[in-house]
Amino acid sequence: MNTFHINRRHFLKGATATLVLGALGAQGMDLLHPQKPWRVGLIGSGWYGKSDLFRLMQVAPVDVVALCDVDKNILNAAGELVSKRQKSGKVPRLYGNYQKMLAENELDIVLIGSPDHWHALQTIDALRAGVHVYVQKPISVDVIEGEAMLAAARKYKRVVQVGMQRRSTPHLIEAKKNIVDAGLLGKISHVEMCCYYAMRNNSNPPLQAVPDFLDYELWTGPAPLRPYDGLPHRGWWRAFVEYGNGIVGDMCVHMLDAVRWNLNLGWPKKISSSGGIFQRTEGKSNISDTQTVIFEFDNLTCVWQHRTWGNPVDQEYPWAYKIYGEKGTLSCSPFQYDFVPHGTGQKIHQDVVYERTQFPEDLKEKDIELHAAPATRLHMINFLKAIEEKGRPVADIEEGHISAASCILANLAMKTGRSLSYDHTTRQVIGDEEATTLLQRTYRQGWVHPDPGNV
Secondary structure (H helix, E strand, O other), X not given: OOOOOOOHHHXXXXXXXXXXXXXXXXXXXXXOOOOOOEEEEEEOOOHHHHHHHHHHHHHOOEEEEEEEOOEHHHHHHHXXXXXXXXXXXXXXXXXXXXXXXXXXXXXXXXXXOOOHHHHHHHHHHHHHOOOEEEEOOOOOOXXXXXXXXXXXXXXXXXXXXXXXXXXXXXXXXXXXHHHHOOOOOOOEEEEEXXXXXXXXXOOOOOOOOOOOOEOHHXXXXXXXXXXXXXXXXXXXXXXXXXOOOHHHHHHHHHHHHHHHHHHOOOOOOXXXXXXXXXXXXXXXXXXXXXXXXXXXXXXXXXXXXXXXXXXXXXXXXXXXXXXXXXOEEEEEEOOEEEEEEOOOOXXXXXXXXXXXXXXXXXXXXXXXXXXXXXXXHHHHHHHHHHHHHOOOOOOEHHHXXXXXXXXXXXXXXXXXXXXXXXXXXXXXXXXXXXXXXXXXXXXXXXXXXOOOOOO
8 A cells, every 4th residue: 555645846835835744743844755656547648637647747656557548549649648757657557448457457546537328337347346446527417426436435445536626616615615614604404506698509511430449339338329510529429418417417526515514414304396498409418508497405595597698797707606594695716706885894805816936837738627726636645645545535425426416416307397306215205206217327338237236
């Protein structure tokens, strides 16, 4: 087992140094020393998979042993980039099939940056191989997949950190501590969450021949096999319910999870939703362009709204959560927060922490989210600490499951036109047999849906 280590040179100079040492605990300084590198594999070597891997490489000694992707062009380019980042200069072993990668390499950690419809099978297979997992959000496309992932993590006693890095975002950690936990909001009874980004791909490309560098059959995996109409990478696959859960699954999951973390919330008591495709009807996309969701907790309503058209309600907070208390309002986004007291009192504002000076290599990385990089680095440190201490990370698989499943249930509520109450102990929607059958989607022939009772 590795002894926990982070990059002393960067983090003792960085803006997040205090948070890092706080996360490590009283013995944190004793853990800052070089030692054997973590053996790491990456499944899904595209944009965010590489981004997560590079953040991990910045905070800990890592030997990137293997990379996997079904797109040979992406895979080969990733191998070259990683070799330039590794101190050894070594090109990782390259695989088109993740199961072969898991079978042929002794790994400590696997990062999963594949599309959502692959998260469950790849996470469970990695856990069976005895590997700790960092999986991107949302963890699953259906609720029972999430239940199986949670069951597998507990059965194989491995750490699973979900990429919901709002829980590790420096300015949001500060807002939680100094405003929410300090009681500046008073009694809290309402939360609003939103996304007004024009991020729904609404194009209508013609059918094409599958290029020889892409294994489209394996890319599709357990999902329905759509006729090929161009590379699915980045924004195109997210336009379809075959592979994910739309804007709610992609963007609401972050905000709902942050609210749950701030207010120490578990499962919603009831979820209702309405919406559809109201404006952008000309393209192929089948996810909603307009949707409202109400997540009900005890004496608290959390309302989500997204529109992929028109103007934001608040130009300063187009993707955000706002917590309303009797004494004030806290507005939070990945870029800033603002506390406004009711009546007299001091307003508080804080911007996102950037680490351009501490990590100049970030500035040369293609498509990096500079504002999210410090949070992801902290998230990786928390992940490694949980592995070392055999504990639970801040975005443990159970937290990831609750947040993802709540968003999946929101879409099911919109589909059925009914409010839904999920009982996670029985894995049923209370009093709704039809909705219960929708908790598990049908896998394509040849693929087996994971069973929470037999992982």
